[in-house]
Amino acid sequence: MGAVGGAGAGGTAAKEAGTRWLRNWQPRPGAAVNLVCLPHAGGSAGFYRGWPGLLPAGIDFHAVQYPGREDRFAETPLSRMAELADGITDAVRPLFDKDVILFGHSMGANVAWEVAGRCEAEGLMPRLLLLSGRSAPQPRPDGARRPRSDDEIIDEIRGFSTAGSTALDDPDLRELLLPMIRADYRLVEEYRLESAAPVRAPIAVLRGRDDTEVTAEGAFAWRELTAGACTDHVFDGGHFYLREHEGPVLGAVAALVARALR
Numbered sequence: 001m002g003a004v005g006g007a008g009a010g011g012t013a014a015k016e017a018g019t020r021w022l023r024n025w026q027p028r029p030g031a032a033v034n035l036v037c038l039p040h041a042g043g044s045a046g047f048y049r050g051w052p053g054l055l056p057a058g059i060d061f062h063a064v065q066y067p068g069r070e071d072r073f074a075e076t077p078l079s080r081m082a083e084l085a086d087g088i089t090d091a092v093r094p095l096f097d098k099d100v101i102l103f104g105h106s107m108g109a110n111v112a113w114e115v116a117g118r119c120e121a122e123g124l125m126p127r128l129l130l131l132s133g134r135s136a137p138q139p140r141p142d143g144a145r146r147p148r149s150d151d152e153i154i155d156e157i158r159g160f161s162t163a164g165s166t167a168l169d170d171p172d173l174r175e176l177l178l179p180m181i182r183a184d185y186r187l188v189e190e191y192r193l194e195s196a197a198p199v200r201a202p203i204a205v206l207r208g209r210d211d212t213e214v215t216a217e218g219a220f221a222w223r224e225l226t227a228g229a230c231t232d233h234v235f236d237g238g239h240f241y242l243r244e245h246e247g248p249v250l251g252a253v254a255a256l257v258a259r260a261l262r
Helices: 008-021 081-097 107-121 150-160 163-169 171-190 216-225 246-260
Strands: 033-038 059-064 099-105 128-132 203-208 230-235
Touching: 008 081, 033 081, 033 107, 033 246, 059 081, 081 099, 081 107, 081 171, 099 107, 099 246, 107 128, 107 171, 128 246, 150 171, 163 171, 203 216, 203 246, 216 230, 230 246
Parallel strands: 033 059, 033 099, 099 128, 128 203, 203 230
Antiparallel strands: none
C-alpha cells in the first residue's frame, strides 16, 4: 500500500495528529507492521511502556495517548466515543503506509473497533483487531445503566487491579485523576453501537480466565461484528491478565501478528 497523508497542509495536519495521539518509544522504521495499542478506561499510553522491548523487531509499536493524562494532562478528557475515535483515526491514517494491527484493552477494545470501521470506510484496511478484556458491545435501551458515583468507580477500579489503583489512595492525586476517570466511564456508560455493520478485519479476542467482565458468550459475540474470522484466546489471570502474565501474552500477540501477515 502506498503512503497516506501526502504533502502540504494535509500531510502536516496528519503529522501533528500523530504527534498528539501516538507514542513510539523505540521507532523501528524498517519494521513490516505498525501495531497500535489503545488503553483501558482510566489508562494511558504508559500502560504499554514496556511492550516495545518485548516484541519482535518486525513490529513498530505505537501507544495511543488519550487527552487528559500523562503528557496530555492539561487537555480536556473526551467523554464521547465519536470524538475519541475520530481523533485516533486522524492520527493513525499515515501509519497505513505499512500493514496496521489494532490492539485495544477493555474500553480500548471498543475504541479499536470503532477506529477500524472508520479506517475501512476510507479504504484503509487493518489486517487484524486484537480485542482484549471486553465482551462485544450489545444494543441496549437508552438509560439502561445509571451513571456511577465516584466511589463506585473507584471501587470498581480497585476490584480490577490493586496495582493500578495506588494513586487513588492519595486524596490530592485522586482529585487530579477523577476528571479523566469520570470522562472515560461516561464514555463507557453512554457508548452505543453507531452501526452494527461488521468490520472486514478479522478479530482475535484475548481475555483472562478469571475476568468476570468477559464471559465466553461475550467473547463469542464479537463474531457478529466482523466479516472475517474471530478467534478466542484465554490466559491465566483476571481483567488485567496482560499485566499479570505479560510474557505469555506478548508471545501470543507476536504470533497472532505474524499469522495475520502471512
